[in-house]
Every structure is written in structure tokens, then in C-alpha cells.
Amino acid sequence: xxxxxxxxxxxxxxxxxxxxxxxxxxxxxxxxxxxxxxxxxxxxxxxxxxxxxxxxxxxxxxxxxxxxxxxxxxxxxxxxxxxxxxxxxxxxxxxxxxxxxxxxxxxxxxxxxxxxxxxxxxxxxxxxxxxxxxxxxxxxxxxxxxxxxxxxxxxxxxxxxxxxxxxxxxxxxxxxxxxxxxxxxxxxxxxxxxxxxxxxxxxxxxxxxxxxxxxxxxxxxxxxxxxxxxxxxxxxxxxxxx
Numbered sequence: 001x002x003x004x005x006x007x008x009x010x011x012x013x014x015x016x017x018x019x020x021x022x023x024x025x026x027x028x029x030x031x032x033x034x035x036x037x038x039x040x041x042x043x044x045x046x047x048x049x050x051x052x053x054x055x056x057x058x059x060x061x062x063x064x065x066x067x068x069x070x071x072x073x074x075x076x077x078x079x080x081x082x083x084x085x086x087x088x089x090x091x092x093x094x095x096x097x098x099x100x101x102x103x104x105x106x107x108x109x110x111x112x113x114x115x116x117x118x119x120x121x122x123x124x125x126x127x128x129x130x131x132x133x134x135x136x137x138x139x140x141x142x143x144x145x146x147x148x149x150x151x152x153x154x155x156x157x158x159x160x161x162x163x164x165x166x167x168x169x170x171x172x173x174x175x176x177x178x179x180x181x182x183x184x185x186x187x188x189x190x191x192x193x194x195x196x197x198x199x200x201x202x203x204x205x206x207x208x209x210x211x212x213x214x215x216x217x218x219x220x221x222x223x224x225x226x227x228x229x230x231x232x233x234x235x236x237x238x239x240x241x242x
Contacts, residue, residue, distance in 0.1 A: 114157025
């Protein structure tokens with residue numbers, strides 16, 4: 001075999017080796033590389049998604065704390081319970097402010113308006129009395145121990161309606177209603193039923209008012225001082241001093 005033939009054979013062998021390397025090694029590895037690139041792109045997308053999700057979680061955490069603070073601020077506006085002493089004290093304060101004459105006070109049974117973390121749509125039309133109270137982790141219901149601190153979904157909100165018979169001038173009645181509406185404590189007027197008395201020139205009748213409490217909000221109960229409340233005849237709390 002001549003030298004040129006040997007050179008040609010060597011060149012052909014080199015080309016064959018290159019072709020074999022290309023088809024058997026490079027092409028096979030190229031497919032693997034493409035698969036790895038696809039997996040890399042998929043993992044990159046997942047990392048970006050998780051990073052974005054983490055940013056949203058941090059943002060939501062800030063809103064969560066703000067929301068919890070708002071809930072705590074709102075729930076702390078309620079007393080933990082309404083006793084008859086507290087209700088009588090409130091009626092006395094109303095009488096002092098408006099100068100109306102109160103002749104009788106009739107309490108009703110407490111009715112739940114908030115339970116299980118939601119406001120009840122129509123508590124008066126359902127069996128939502130305070131007896132159906134939430135039981136806490138300690139096993140003691142918040143209605144039995146309303147001063148304890150529990151999560152919102154275990155709190156029980158209830159109102160007690162008081163029927164108050166009173167009389168006064170139109171201006172005095174309006175002052176009484178304004179006092180209820182503007183009071184920092186949660187109160188509401190349920191019903192008004194008054195008639196005009198020609199002999200006295202005053203309005204007389206019934207004022208139905210609701211006093212609200214939130215059992216389990218952790219607010220300690222403060223017993224009102226009712227020692228200064230006097231007892232009268234025409235006015236059950238005595239005549240107001242001019």
C-alpha cells in the first residue's frame with residue numbers, strides 16, 4: 001500500500017470516527033442535555049413561583065397582624081358581660097343626662113348575636129340564647145366565665161333587652177335617645193312606644209333598649225358604683241336634683 005493510500009485510509013478512518021462520535025455520543029448526550037435544560041427551566045419556574053409566593057405570604061402576614069389588631073380593638077369595645085347592676089346604672093346615667101322620669105325597668109333574657117366567629121343573621125328568630133354557648137379548651141363555657149380570654153371563634157356576643165317605662169318632654173326623650181346613640185358602650189334602641197298626656201304635657205310610654213356584651217374578650221368586668229342611686233315612688237330612682 002502506497003503512502004498516499006495510507007494517508008487516504010487514515011483520513012477516512014478519522015472521518016468515520018468523527019461520525020461515530022457525533023451519532024453515538026454527541027447526539028445521545030444532546031438529547032440528555034435538552035432534557036436537563038427542560039427540567040432546569042421547569043425548576044426555575046417553580047423557584048420563581050415559590051419566591052413570588054413567599055413575598056405574598058410576607059405581605060399577607062402584615063395584613064394578618066393588622067387585621068388581628070383591628071379585631072382585638074373592636075372586641076375590646078364590648079364589656080365582657082352585662083349584669084342587672086350595670087344595666088340599672090346605665091339607665092340611671094340616661095336619666096341624669098336627659099332628666100326623664102323612669103317608673104319601671106323590666107329585663108329580658110340574654111340573646112346571642114355573635115357565635116362561632118360569625119354574626120347571627122336574626123338571633124331573635126332562632127334558638128340562639130346564651131345557653132347555647134361555646135365551650136373553650138378549658139371546658140368552661142365563656143358564658144359561665146365571661147372574663148376569660150378566648151379566640152374570636154369561641155367568643156359569644158349577646159344582648160339583653162330592657163323595657164323601660166318613662167315619661168318626659170319631647171326634648172327630654174330626644175336627649176335620652178341621643179345619649180344611647182352616642183354612648184361609647186354598645187347600646188341600641190329596639191322600639192319606642194309613647195303617647196302624649198294632655199294633663200302633664202309630657203310623653204309617656206316604653207323605651208326598649210339593648211345592652212351588648214362579648215363573653216370571652218378578656219376584658220375584666222368593672223362593677224358600677226350604684227350607692228348614690230336613690231329610690232323614689234313616681235320615679236323609681238328618686239327625683240333628680242335641679
